[in-house]
Structures are given as structure tokens and as C-alpha cells.
Amino acid sequence: xxxxxxxxxxxxxxxxxxxxxxxxxxxxxxxxxxxxxxxxxxxxxxxxxxxxxxxxxxxxxxxxxxxxxxxxxxxxxxxxxxxxxxxxxxxxxxxxxxxxxxxxxxxxxxxxxxxxxxxxxxxxxxxxxxxxxxxxxxxxxxxxxxxxxxxxxxxxxxxxxxxxxxxxxxxxxxxxxxxxxxxxxxxxxxxxxxxxxxxxxxxxxxxxxxxxxxxxxxxxxxxxxxxxxxxxxxxxxxxxxxxxxxxxxxxxxxxxxxxxxxxxxxxxxxxxxxxxxxxxxxxxxxxxxxxxxxxxxxxxxxxxxxxxxxxxxxxxxxxxxxxxxxxxxxxxxxxxxxxxxxxxxxxxxxxxxxxxxxxxxxxxxxxxxxxxxxxxxxxxxxxxxxxxxxxxxxxxxxxxxxxxxxxxxxxxxxxxxxxxxxxxxxxxxxxxxxxxxxxxxxxxxxx
Numbered sequence: 001x002x003x004x005x006x007x008x009x010x011x012x013x014x015x016x017x018x019x020x021x022x023x024x025x026x027x028x029x030x031x032x033x034x035x036x037x038x039x040x041x042x043x044x045x046x047x048x049x050x051x052x053x054x055x056x057x058x059x060x061x062x063x064x065x066x067x068x069x070x071x072x073x074x075x076x077x078x079x080x081x082x083x084x085x086x087x088x089x090x091x092x093x094x095x096x097x098x099x100x101x102x103x104x105x106x107x108x109x110x111x112x113x114x115x116x117x118x119x120x121x122x123x124x125x126x127x128x129x130x131x132x133x134x135x136x137x138x139x140x141x142x143x144x145x146x147x148x149x150x151x152x153x154x155x156x157x158x159x160x161x162x163x164x165x166x167x168x169x170x171x172x173x174x175x176x177x178x179x180x181x182x183x184x185x186x187x188x189x190x191x192x193x194x195x196x197x198x199x200x201x202x203x204x205x206x207x208x209x210x211x212x213x214x215x216x217x218x219x220x221x222x223x224x225x226x227x228x229x230x231x232x233x234x235x236x237x238x239x240x241x242x243x244x245x246x247x248x249x250x251x252x253x254x255x256x257x258x259x260x261x262x263x264x265x266x267x268x269x270x271x272x273x274x275x276x277x278x279x280x281x282x283x284x285x286x287x288x289x290x291x292x293x294x295x296x297x298x299x300x301x302x303x304x305x306x307x308x309x310x311x312x313x314x315x316x317x318x319x320x321x322x323x324x325x326x327x328x329x330x331x332x333x334x335x336x337x338x339x340x341x342x343x344x345x346x347x348x349x350x351x352x353x354x355x356x357x358x359x360x361x362x363x364x365x366x367x368x369x370x371x372x373x374x375x376x377x378x379x380x381x382x383x384x385x386x387x388x389x390x391x392x393x394x395x396x397x398x399x400x401x402x403x404x405x406x407x408x409x410x411x412x413x414x415x416x417x418x419x420x421x422x423x424x425x426x427x428x429x430x431x432x433x434x435x436x437x438x439x440x441x442x443x444x445x446x447x
């Protein structure tokens with residue numbers, strides 16, 4: 001892919017400081033799509049001295065720090081020392097780059113009442129009501145043909161608000177506050193203009209703005225999603241909370257990346273940031289695909305060594321957890337009700353919707369207690385269903401001990417979510433401590 005240079009929109013916040021949360025907010029601001037998030041991770045890894053690998057090349061690796069991408073939307077980065085791998089095992093952290101959103105269809109343009117609209121497809125479990133009356137922009141990947149016949153991919157980001165989904169006035173829908181339902185086909189197409197300029201021309205102009213030297217002939221395809229241009233912010237008295245889109249799960253991606261980079265002396269550590277978790281992970285770039293398996297196969301010389309390594313390894317799946325909402329406390333088990341700013345949440349489910357077991361639960365609890373890090377436990381109410389993560393999928397594919405944790409949030413899958421401002425630092429400390437462990441994760445059974 002051509003390197004994309006995308007200027008982030010200016011906001012009222014002063015973001016370029018040394019503190020963790022402003023850098024987190026900037027990362028999210030610069031990552032409106034999984035493609036942009038992966039690009040941001042690559043940029044950070046390059047600056048930290050990691051070497052880029054390609055899946056198409058032969059790997060002859062010495063001890064060092066590397067990363068590799070797939071589909072431009074998933075990335076694996078690792079610090080590797082083959083001389084100690086069979087004794088130390090791998091310390092892995094997983095997260096996902098995608099978030100629920102509205103994606104543009106292949107033939108999207110409609111003209112209704114002289115308004116140009118774009119047809120959208122709902123991606124993942126979107127909480128749809130908050131998408132109305134927002135200032136929306138558009139970003140993602142575009143595939144195009146150059147005048148010389150070559151095919152290229154490029155990332156685009158309109159940055160400015162170019163669309164809106166207006167609500168119907170209360171005067172025309174008196175039941176809106178009590179019985180409103182949303183039809184994804186007819187109610188969600190955003191309005192973008194009162195002109196009839198072809199959509200592919202709009203995309204072509206945006207590609208040329210981003211890649212001025214490209215000799216574009218034809219826009220062929222795209223993977224584009226709408227997003228809210230309202231920037232991330234610290235809010236509440238004393239800046240107690242983080243309000244932002246895509247906290248699920250760019251918050252975990254950023255902290256995993258920070259922990260890996262900051263654990264400079266650690267070896268045999270790895271982060272895997274997968275796309276498509278929100279739609280089941282069954283894709284070339286998802287956790288149910290072969291990406292991590294393929295990388296591990298290339299890092300191990302034979303099946304015997306691989307089995308020994310994984311037997312001493314641990315994957316920490318980091319995804320957001322449901323904080324107990326003060327207006328809806330009855331939606332939680334009263335003894336498993338995580339609170340914002342009270343530390344990482346260990347997620348447990350008897351039906352293996354989370355991969356945590358007694359071994360991994362106990363290990364992480366001991367780790368947090370040794371570092372004086374507050375921590376919590378979440379189990380869903382026994383009369384409610386439970387979501388899932390990449391944890392059980394990766395555990396079953398690799399046969400590796402796995403723990404599911406996350407930071408408590410409100411409004412999960414809304415266009416704007418809320419997290420505690422103290423919790424990112426708590427999670428970072430925990431993951432740094434995990435990466436610093438020199439020995440494999442083994443718990444001895446009593447006989």
C-alpha cells in the first residue's frame with residue numbers, strides 16, 4: 001500500500017504532551033477505521049525500531065523486534081529471542097481494530113426529494129439511535145486503477161463533516177420517545193448534499209488530495225465507513241472520564257502497543273490486533289482466520305517446539321467490559337458490577353464466551369496484587385446472554401491458556417462511549433508487568 005499522509009483535524013485539546021491519555025485520544029482521533037488504526041500502529045512501531053516484515057517474503061529472523069500486517073487492517077508485532085523461546089513461552093496480548101459503524105454500499109447513491117444520500121450497511125452490533133443528528137465524516141480504503149493499468153490501494157479520510165442523518169421532528173412522530181424503532185434500510189442513509197456529483201468523482205478527488213502524485217484512472221472499489229467528527233475528550237469534574245468513539249476497542253489496542261514498546265528489555269512478547277471481531281472474526285484478517293497461526297508457525301522450527309512453547313504461553317485478550325450504569329444497576333449481577341476508574345476487569349463466563357479459567361484468573365489477580373493495581377471481576381447476570389471476544393476463538397485455535405480482561409465502559413457500541421480516565425494507566429501497568437515476566441506461565445497442580 002502507498003504510505004498515506006493524513007493530517008488529523010485540529011481540536012480544542014492540547015494533545016501533544018507526555019501524558020498517557022492525551023496520546024490515547026490522539027491515537028483514536030487519527031484512527032477512524034481499522035486501516036487507519038493499523039497505519040498508526042505501524043508508524044509507532046517504526047519509530048520504536050521495529051522491523052517491518054511481509055508475508056510474501058522468506059523470513060530468516062534473528063533476535064529482534066518485528067511486525068507484519070494482513071489486509072492492511074490487522075497487525076502482529078513481536079519481540080523475539082529464539083534462544084530462550086522454548087523455556088520462556090510467549091506472552092501475548094490480543095485486541096481488535098474494528099468498531100461497530102455504518103459502511104457505504106458498493107452502489108450507494110440515491111436521490112430523494114433533491115437530496116443526495118448514500119446507502120449504508122450496518123457493521124456489527126451498532127447502537128443506532130445515537131447516530132442521528134451527528135456531524136459525520138467518511139474514511140477507509142479505496143482501490144483504484146492508475147492510468148498505466150496498475151492497481152493501488154490508498155487510505156482516505158475526508159476529516160470534515162460531509163453528512164448527517166437528521167431525526168424526524170417530534171411533531172411528525174409523537175411516539176418517538178416511547179416506541180421508536182429504526183429501519184436500517186430506510187432510516188439510516190446519510191444526506192451528503194443537494195448536488196448530483198457522482199460519488200466516484202468525490203472519492204477520486206479525495207484520493208488525489210491524499211496522494212497528489214497518483215495518476216488515477218478509475219475508482220474500482222472501497223471499504224468506507226462513516227464516523228462522528230466530534231473529537232475525543234476528557235470530560236467530567238477533574239477530567240474523570242474519557243468520552244470518545246471507538247473506545248471499543250482502540251483503547252485496548254493503544255495500551256497493548258504502549259506496553260509492548262515500553263517493555264524494551266522484554267523478549268518473546270507479542271501483540272495481535274485483529275480486524276472483524278465485531279462481526280464474528282471469520283475472515284482473512286480476523287481472529288478466526290489463520291493470521292496468528294501462520295506467524296507462529298514461521299517462528300517455530302517444528303511441531304514439538306511449538307507445542308512446548310504454547311504450553312508455557314499465555315494470551316491476554318483485552319476488550320472492553322460493561323461498567324455498571326447507575327441508572328440501570330439492575331442489569332448487572334450485584335456482586336459482579338465493575339465501576340469506572342477502579343481498574344481492569346477479569347471477565348468470566350461458565351459457557352466459555354470468555355476464555356478465562358481458574359489458572360488464568362488466579363495468575364492475573366496475583367500479578368495485579370503484586371503491583372498494587374486495583375482489579376475487578378465481571379460475570380453477566382444468569383438470566384441474560386453474554387457477548388464474546390477474540391479470547392475463546394484464539395484459545396481454541398492455538399490451544400493456549402487465555403485470559404479475558406477489559407476496562408469498564410458505558411455506552412458500548414454507541415457512536416460515543418465513556419471510560420474512566422484512570423483505567424488506561426492501570427491496564428498499562430498490568431500489561432507491562434506481564435511482559436516483564438521472564439519465565440513461562442506455569443501453575444503447578446497439587447497431587
